[in-house]
Amino acid sequence: DWSTFGFHDWDVMSAYRYITVVSLKQYGEPPWWHPWLCGGYPAFGHFEGATNFISPYLPVYLLTEIQKAIRIEVLGSLAVGLAGSYVLAGQFTRSVALRTFVAVTFMLNGRWALQTATGHGWHLRYAWLPWVLYFFGRAQAAGKLHHATFAGAALALMVFMGGIYPVPHTALALTLYALLLAGFERRWRPLAALAIAGTSAVGLAAPKLFAVLDALSRSPRLIESTETIGLRELVVMLTDPDQAYGWFPVRVPAYGWHEWGLYVGPVVVACLGLAVLFARGPREH
Numbered sequence: 001d002w003s004t005f006g007f008h009d010w011d012v013m014s015a016y017r018y019i020t021v022v023s024l025k026q027y028g029e030p031p032w033w034h035p036w037l038c039g040g041y042p043a044f045g046h047f048e049g050a051t052n053f054i055s056p057y058l059p060v061y062l063l064t065e066i067q068k069a070i071r072i073e074v075l076g077s078l079a080v081g082l083a084g085s086y087v088l089a090g091q092f093t094r095s096v097a098l099r100t101f102v103a104v105t106f107m108l109n110g111r112w113a114l115q116t117a118t119g120h121g122w123h124l125r126y127a128w129l130p131w132v133l134y135f136f137g138r139a140q141a142a143g144k145l146h147h148a149t150f151a152g153a154a155l156a157l158m159v160f161m162g163g164i165y166p167v168p169h170t171a172l173a174l175t176l177y178a179l180l181l182a183g184f185e186r187r188w189r190p191l192a193a194l195a196i197a198g199t200s201a202v203g204l205a206a207p208k209l210f211a212v213l214d215a216l217s218r219s220p221r222l223i224e225s226t227e228t229i230g231l232r233e234l235v236v237m238l239t240d241p242d243q244a245y246g247w248f249p250v251r252v253p254a255y256g257w258h259e260w261g262l263y264v265g266p267v268v269v270a271c272l273g274l275a276v277l278f279a280r281g282p283r284e285h
Contacts, residue, residue, distance in 0.1 A: 002068050008245075008258075010070075010119035016162070017052045017121075018066050019043045025062065044208065045215035048122055051162030054208065074116055074124060081107040081127030088130040091137045092284065106130065110243050110263025118245060118258045125163030128154045129170045132197075136174060137283070139193040140181070148193040152200025159205035171198075184282035227253045229260075237262040238269050 005014060015037070023031040023043070031050035034043035043049040052061045052069075057076060061069040082103045089102035107127070115123035135151035138144050151174070158167050178194035202209065229237075229252060236250040243249060243261045252260050279285050 002071055005067050006070075006117075006119050008118040009121075012048075013070060013119045013121040014066050016046070016048050016050065017061060017070065020050045020053045020058070021061050021066065023050075041219075042211065042215050045211040047164045047212050047216075048162040051121065051160070054157075054160035070121075073121075077124035077127040078107055078112075081130065084127065084130035084134060088134040088137070091134065105264055105268050110261050114243070114245065114258040114261040118256075120258075122162050122164045122166065125158045125161055125166040126169075128158050128163075129166060129173070132170050132174060133177065136177070136193055136197060139196070140189055145189065145193060145196065148196035149200045151193075151197040152202075153204055155197065155201035156204035159201070160208045171201075180285070181282060184285055227255075229253070233260075234262075235269075238264055239266045241265070 005011060019034045019037075020031040020043075023029055023033075031043040031053055034041050034046065034049060037043070037046070037049070041049070044053065052058055052073070057069065057073045060072050064072070085106040086099050086103040089099040093099060112123070131154045132151045135147045135154065138147040139151065155167065155170060155174075158170065163170075174197065175194060178190040181190040182188065233250050233252065237243075237260055240249045241263060243257065243263050245258050246256065248257050275284075
């Protein structure tokens with residue numbers, strides 16, 4: 001129902017984006033300030049604030065109602081993630097079936113469903129993770145090192161669009177991939193590509209990144225991270241098909257199940273295990 005505003009965190013996701021619409025259309029200025037957030041807070045300096053300002057979805061928000069625009073952004077992000085994971089898988093196999101399997105597994109899983117349903121707009125930014133890895137992979141070919149700047153640009157876009165968790169996760173994945181690839185292949189190119197991607201990302205994301213760092217320096221968000229789970233809980237999260245908001249198939253230390261659900265199914269879990277055993281080649285390892 002595209003006329004509703006959703007539930008749980010959909011109101012927050014709407015507020016972060018609607019300030020951009022109000023600022024531009026009603027006051028004729030960029031969304032630098034959010035007067036209704038915590039008694040007044042830098043909108044652009046909030047890690048999830050004004051995430052539709054430097055975004056391909058800005059025209060959608062300016063031309064249609066907020067609740068419809070958010071749904072278009074959700075569907076658009078889904079398309080971006082499916083395409084990105086499909087082309088990334090193409091660096092390892094020519095099989096259309098296998099590439100489609102990877103794309104569907106990465107995007108159309110229980111994690112995506114739970115996060116989207118509960119209004120965690122930051123989760124949409126994971127759609128750009130395969131594009132970062134794709135361009136980084138392209139940079140490994142001779143004469144293609146400049147493609148690492150495209151990886152940095154994709155990472156910077158994730159910053160502008162509020163990827164509070166996807167950005168550090170992607171940076172971590174990229175760094176580990178580069179280090180392992182350099183070790184397996186015994187060459188410097190992966191490290192050079194990593195340096196170019198990282199520098200490009202910081203440089204391009206600077207307007208948003210340093211605004212966020214400045215705001216957090218004055219109002220830090222300090223939260224203890226003490227939640228831990230075991231292997232049994234992880235297996236249940238990955239394989240139990242009966243997962244929904246408010247339903248706990250296994251005990252977890254904190255928060256609702258939408259923070260933990262990760263269903264991909266036993267077939268995918270088995271494929272991961274087989275891949276570890278039978279991978280061949282530096283990139284595959």
